[in-house]
Each structure stands twice: as C-alpha cells, then as structure tokens.
Amino acid sequence: MAPNVVIMAAGKGTRMKSALPKVLHRLAGTSLLQHVLNAAAGVGALRSVVVTGHGADEVEAAVAGPGVAFVRQMPQLGTGHAVQQAVPALDDTQPVTLILYGDVPLIRAQTARALVQACGGEKLALLSFTPQDPARYGRIVRDAAGGVRSIVEYKDATPEQRAIREVYSGIMAAPTAMLKRWVAALRDDNAQHEFYLTDVVAMAVAEGVPVLAQIVVDEAEVAGINDAAQLAELEREFQRRQADTLMDAGVRLADPARLDVRGTLTCGSDVEIDVNCVFEGEVSLADGVRIGANCVIRDARIGAGAVIHPFTHIEGAVVGAGALVGPFARLRPGAQLGDEVHIGNFVEVKNSTLARGAKANHLAYLGDATVGERVNFGAGSITANYDGANKHRTTIGADVHVGSNCVLVAPVTLGEGATIGGGSTIAKDAPAGQLTLARARQATLAGWVRPKKTPR
Structure with a gap:
C-alpha cells in the first residue's frame, strides 16, 4: 500500500552551530532531508508532507519538486503539534500514515516499508532500538506479556522507567483516521509543555488498538543528527555501507575506510580503486578500470x-x-x-573531442577543440579559444604533430598530417602534410656584454 508520509523538518538545530537549517546539512553530498525523501519514495509514497519551521523558505526551496508538499509549524510546540499541522494535508484514502524525521537520514526504505505493512491500517506500529547508551530517548514501556503500553519521555520518566533499555526511535506508522483523532486530543501538560506525539500510544492502548514495536538491529538507521560530530559519524557509516556493497560486487578497494561516494557509482568487473578517491553525481567505471589515489570524479x-x-x-x-x-x-x-587516448600530467581538456590514439602528455591545454586520431600535442602548447568575448573552435586533423610551446589561435584548422614547429603561434589554417612555422628568426649578437651592477 502507498502510505501518507509526514517528515518532521521544522527544528532549528542549534547544536550544529550553523546558519544553515539542520536538515539541509549534507551527508554523502546530499542533504539530510533529501535522503529521507528518497527513503519515502522507496516506500511507495505518492506524496510526502514536509513540516517546516526554522529556515522554512530555504528548506522548501531546496527540496521542492513533484510529490513534495509543505506545511509550516510556527512556533514549534513539539512533535505532536507538528503532526497537527500536517493533518489537513493527509490523504484520507491512504489507510496508513508514516512519520519520519528529516535529521534521520539513514533509514532504509525496506525498514520503513515493513513498518507500514505491520501497521496495515489497523495497528499502531513503532520502530524501536536498544542503544548502548539510551541517553534521553523516550522509553518503551511494556506490560508483563510484552505488549507495548506507552512511551515515556525521559524528562517525565521515573528512575525505574529510565532503566529500560528499549527506546523509541521517533518513527511510527499509524492508521490515518485514528492518527487524526489522536493528535487532535493531545495535551501539553508535561515537563516540556509540548504536545508529544508519543502520547498517542497510550490513546491507542486505551481504545484497544494493538500497538507493536519493531526493534531495528542497525542503530545507524534510526540515528538522528544533532551536531557536527554526529554528522561525521554517520557520513563514515554511510561510506562504509557503500564500500561494503562495492566489495560484495567484486570491486577492489585499497582501503574501504578511505572512499567517498557522493552519488551513484556503478562498477564493472575487476575494477580497482586506490585511497582517498571521491565520486560525485553519476559515475560509471567499466571492466578493468583502475583509479589511482586522490582522484575526484564527477558525472x-x-x-x-x-x-x-x-x-x-x-x-x-x-x-x-x-x-x-x-x-x-x-x-x-x-x-x-x-579509445587509447593519453592525457598526461598537468594537461587540461575542456569541451574537446580527442579521437583514438591522440596524445597530450605534458603541460598542455585543449579547449573547444576537435582532435583527430594519433595527434601528438606537444608540451606547453595550448588552444587559444577565447577572444575576450566569444569562444572559438580549433580543428586538428589526424596524424598532426604539434611541437612544444605552440599557441593555436582559434578559429583555426590544422590539416591532416601537418607539423607545427615548436614555439609557433598559429593564427591561420595550416595545410595538410606540410611543416608550418611562425616564430622570429634566431640571432646572436657578437660582443654583447651582460650588464653589471655599478659599485657604490
């Protein structure tokens, strides 16, 4: 079934110590909120309702698109209050509403999907976990038979309840019609004077609605980000997942801990990647590709x-x-x-096509150029493609040899098999098969003496 999805994204994120809204901080090159929207799409949601507040204009502009709706929570009076703002935007024909958080980026779509299925439009399904340090999470309170009775927020918990290790992640799937009724009845008579969404658990129990708590094993899936250190921890966790997936597919990584994938990396067989490489956007590496250390490859x-x-x-x-x-x-x-093109050290290529076997091995620039097969482009040579107002194209035919330290002033064409003498500035077309030179005649001045400093 396709659920309603509500994503909480109204918080300020004070501990991030940043002018940027917390949910727009990036993990693996993508905003935290976009990660959650991607998970919602993986659940099958036709539309996600994002609750914004702090930095609302910036947040909404960053993730606006098909299938995303926004409601504002002003002021922010708790998680229950946030869902109250979203209620008018929910589709009553969708029997389940899934609640996610914009600062919990590593939730897997399959985990959220399982929670929606557990709800089934008839039960309240919660996602819980048992961290090493329960800290200030709300505790899952169960009865003697193991059934969920309530969630108690840390500040309102007794010492016995604080000793409970199973805690609530904040993620839930609820029957849509019941959720609307429950959040309308929320009260703020608690230590924080906020409307707690967790109070709907007790309401469900009171009505005899079954309450389930599914324990997620991977704590990173439900880890929220509150400061820069937590963001860095989840970044490394995300990258480790990426590395594991690549290695499972046969990619050889020199060090899985020194890999950054900030997009989609597709690899063929027998691919090797050295340390400290960054892949952004859409990158594909075919069979047998080898990537050296410290490379940055994007799209x-x-x-x-x-x-x-x-x-x-x-x-x-x-x-x-x-x-x-x-x-x-x-x-x-x-x-x-x-195929088989060679581009060497300190060579830059922009908007240019180099045919099979062409070479530019040292200290060269090729911009807005069409280069034929087997061309040898000499060290220190450039295409001067910009006249101060417009870009122009250089065409170099097959088997051309361009000597060192040449300037090809576009637009210009070098005919097939032409040779350009080193140190030439070529501003006119060079004929095929001939040597073209454009440089001053060398001269030696007999008797010339180098100037010397005058003694003081």
Whole structure:
C-alpha cells in the first residue's frame, strides 16, 4: 500500500552551530532531508508532507519538486503539534500514515516499508532500538506479556522507567483516521509543555488498538543528527555501507575506510580503486578500470581498461577504453576521449573531442577543440579559444604533430598530417602534410656584454 508520509523538518538545530537549517546539512553530498525523501519514495509514497519551521523558505526551496508538499509549524510546540499541522494535508484514502524525521537520514526504505505493512491500517506500529547508551530517548514501556503500553519521555520518566533499555526511535506508522483523532486530543501538560506525539500510544492502548514495536538491529538507521560530530559519524557509516556493497560486487578497494561516494557509482568487473578517491553525481567505471589515489570524479563514464592516475580531476567527461589519464590531469565538462587516448600530467581538456590514439602528455591545454586520431600535442602548447568575448573552435586533423610551446589561435584548422614547429603561434589554417612555422628568426649578437651592477 502507498502510505501518507509526514517528515518532521521544522527544528532549528542549534547544536550544529550553523546558519544553515539542520536538515539541509549534507551527508554523502546530499542533504539530510533529501535522503529521507528518497527513503519515502522507496516506500511507495505518492506524496510526502514536509513540516517546516526554522529556515522554512530555504528548506522548501531546496527540496521542492513533484510529490513534495509543505506545511509550516510556527512556533514549534513539539512533535505532536507538528503532526497537527500536517493533518489537513493527509490523504484520507491512504489507510496508513508514516512519520519520519528529516535529521534521520539513514533509514532504509525496506525498514520503513515493513513498518507500514505491520501497521496495515489497523495497528499502531513503532520502530524501536536498544542503544548502548539510551541517553534521553523516550522509553518503551511494556506490560508483563510484552505488549507495548506507552512511551515515556525521559524528562517525565521515573528512575525505574529510565532503566529500560528499549527506546523509541521517533518513527511510527499509524492508521490515518485514528492518527487524526489522536493528535487532535493531545495535551501539553508535561515537563516540556509540548504536545508529544508519543502520547498517542497510550490513546491507542486505551481504545484497544494493538500497538507493536519493531526493534531495528542497525542503530545507524534510526540515528538522528544533532551536531557536527554526529554528522561525521554517520557520513563514515554511510561510506562504509557503500564500500561494503562495492566489495560484495567484486570491486577492489585499497582501503574501504578511505572512499567517498557522493552519488551513484556503478562498477564493472575487476575494477580497482586506490585511497582517498571521491565520486560525485553519476559515475560509471567499466571492466578493468583502475583509479589511482586522490582522484575526484564527477558525472563521468570511464571505459574498459582505462587507467586514471593519481590526483586527477574529472568532471562531465567520457573516457574511452584503454585510455591513460594523469597524474595531475583535469578533464572538464564536455571532454570526450576516444579509445587509447593519453592525457598526461598537468594537461587540461575542456569541451574537446580527442579521437583514438591522440596524445597530450605534458603541460598542455585543449579547449573547444576537435582532435583527430594519433595527434601528438606537444608540451606547453595550448588552444587559444577565447577572444575576450566569444569562444572559438580549433580543428586538428589526424596524424598532426604539434611541437612544444605552440599557441593555436582559434578559429583555426590544422590539416591532416601537418607539423607545427615548436614555439609557433598559429593564427591561420595550416595545410595538410606540410611543416608550418611562425616564430622570429634566431640571432646572436657578437660582443654583447651582460650588464653589471655599478659599485657604490
């Protein structure tokens, strides 16, 4: 069944010590709130109702999109009060309403789905866990038969109740019609003078509605983030999950603890990834790809057998099979390298296509260029593609040899098989198969003496 989903995202997050609303802090390159929205979509929710408050305009702008609705909680008077604001936005035709939290980013869709199924529109289903340190979580109070009787908030608990180790995660699935009735009856006569959503448990018990508490084994799934240290802990937990998934698929990681995936990384067989690599956006590595240490790769496709040497930065590029890139190379958006292309150290490529076997091995820049097969682009050479107002294209035919320290002033075309002498500035088309030079004649001045300092 497709449930209603309510996501609590109104809190200020004072302990983050940041002007950014807490739910917009990033984990693995994605906001905490977006992680929760992704989980809600995985449950099958047609729409998620996000309760905003602190920084509402910023939060709503960040995650607005199809299937997301917003209600505001102003002021913030507790979790029950937050759900009260969401009640008018709930779809009565959906028998189950799932409550999630915008600062609990690692909840798995399958865990939430199981909770919805346990509710079934007839029971109140809670997600509980047993942490090493129960701290100030609300305690799950059970009767002698093991049935859930209530949830007691820490500040309102007796010493005996505080000794209970099973605690409430905050996540619940409730029958929609009953939830509406229960939250309307909430009172704030407690130590915090807030409307506690947990009070609906006692209401359900009083009405004879079965209350279930499903214990989640992986504490990280229900871990909330309140400060920078907790965010860092969950970041590492998330990355460890990513590393485990990759290694289960056969990827060889030099050190699973030094990997960062901030998007989607798809790998073929026999892929090797060295330490301290960062993958962002959509990245695919074909069979036999090797990634050296300290690379950053964003929104890229790397072909089979390609080797990306250490300290290379790739963004928005396609790398062909068997290509060699780096070390210390940069491929910018629009770079398309054919098979067996070589891009060496301190070479930058932007919006350029290099055909099979082309090489730029040292200290070069190729921008807005079309480069033919087997071209050798010399060290220190560049395409001067910008005239101060517009970008222009350079076309280099197959088998061209460009000497060292050349400047190709676009728009310009080098014919197939042309040779450009080192140190040339080429501003006109160079004919195919011929040597083209554009540099001053060398001269030696006999008798010239180097100036010397005048003694004081």
